[in-house]
Amino acid sequence: MTLKEIAQKAGVSIATVSRVINHANSNAASKATQDKIWDIVKETGYTPNQHARGLKMGVKGNIPNNIEIACIFARVDDLEYDPFFIIIMRAIEQEALAHGYSLRYSFSITDLLNTNKTSLFSNHSASSIVVLGRFNKKVLSTLASHYKHIVYTGLNILPLKVDQIVSNGHGAAMMAVSHLIELGHRKIYYIGERKDEQRYTGYLEAMSTVGFKESDCFAVDTTMSSRGGYQATKKLIEDKKDFTALFCANDVIAIGAMKALKEHNIKIPDDVSVIGIDNIDTVQFLTPMLTTIHIPLEELGKMTAKMLIDRIEGGHQLPIKMELPYYLVKRETCAPCRKP
Numbered sequence: 001m002t003l004k005e006i007a008q009k010a011g012v013s014i015a016t017v018s019r020v021i022n023h024a025n026s027n028a029a030s031k032a033t034q035d036k037i038w039d040i041v042k043e044t045g046y047t048p049n050q051h052a053r054g055l056k057m058g059v060k061g062n063i064p065n066n067i068e069i070a071c072i073f074a075r076v077d078d079l080e081y082d083p084f085f086i087i088i089m090r091a092i093e094q095e096a097l098a099h100g101y102s103l104r105y106s107f108s109i110t111d112l113l114n115t116n117k118t119s120l121f122s123n124h125s126a127s128s129i130v131v132l133g134r135f136n137k138k139v140l141s142t143l144a145s146h147y148k149h150i151v152y153t154g155l156n157i158l159p160l161k162v163d164q165i166v167s168n169g170h171g172a173a174m175m176a177v178s179h180l181i182e183l184g185h186r187k188i189y190y191i192g193e194r195k196d197e198q199r200y201t202g203y204l205e206a207m208s209t210v211g212f213k214e215s216d217c218f219a220v221d222t223t224m225s226s227r228g229g230y231q232a233t234k235k236l237i238e239d240k241k242d243f244t245a246l247f248c249a250n251d252v253i254a255i256g257a258m259k260a261l262k263e264h265n266i267k268i269p270d271d272v273s274v275i276g277i278d279n280i281d282t283v284q285f286l287t288p289m290l291t292t293i294h295i296p297l298e299e300l301g302k303m304t305a306k307m308l309i310d311r312i313e314g315g316h317q318l319p320i321k322m323e324l325p326y327y328l329v330k331r332e333t334c335a336p337c338r339k340p
Helices: 003-010 014-023 031-044 050-057 083-098 109-113 137-144 169-182 198-208 226-238 251-263 281-285 297-312
Strands: 067-073 101-108 128-132 149-154 163-166 188-192 218-221 245-248 273-278 291-294 321-323 327-329
Touching (some): 003 014, 003 031, 014 031, 067 083, 067 109, 101 109, 101 297, 109 137, 149 297, 163 297, 169 188, 169 245, 169 273, 169 291, 251 273, 251 281
Parallel strands (some): 067 101, 067 128, 128 149, 163 321, 188 245, 245 273
Antiparallel strands (some): 291 327
């Protein structure tokens, strides 16, 4: 497959394909066109010639071509239904490919811990791996026995000696809950995972600013999924819990929570305000549109790929932690509290 053939399949110029693939330039074409080009690239297995690219850009020395890397989803089993990690993985894949690396292998945490599937890690050529989502020392030890280079990305800063590209989930949660507090809400439920989850600790810290202790706070421990958000919110309603706002640990939880509220004729935001974290594309098409904390998902993926490549090519030796910014996106699901 050549650039010309990719251009023909995508219905664009060769120059556009070259700018998208070789420079990973977000301004090279519309997002839809870029996605179409990358789908063709992935389908055909095309890899840029890094030696030719290096000569064109004036880079001296040996440039690796088509080095394979792996990716593991540390927080989920059903990869198809987790847009947060899928968006990050796609950005990693595109950035890696633009530098002559191929993301060839993807696993879940279940695969890693399943002793019957150890051949998955020993029978491929990848010596470097990206970890999506938080993990512990036990998982790190297992990964280190199979991979030379490990880079992590997610919303939790880990007490581990590995390269980390994060957007601070603790701070994002504080921003979300503080917004609800500013609107007069105090009966704010947290919906999501709590164990080792910094979004939960951020919720607690924000609530402490208005006099709440952890024992006073309202929380429902549930899976980080739409189903989890739906079932948790439905139970809150059926148990007649008193709440005026829901802070959902991610947007897919919020989507499920909103469905449960609507089914019980609870108006959003008149009766209950809802806020999430991530700002995935879907939430701006909900009715009402979800207020959320924007996490730079594509940038997390791109910087993770660059960090791993720099590590592979000897650019740095010590573990590096890099934090990317987040911000509040005000839409239609939050309003001043009307209840005492």
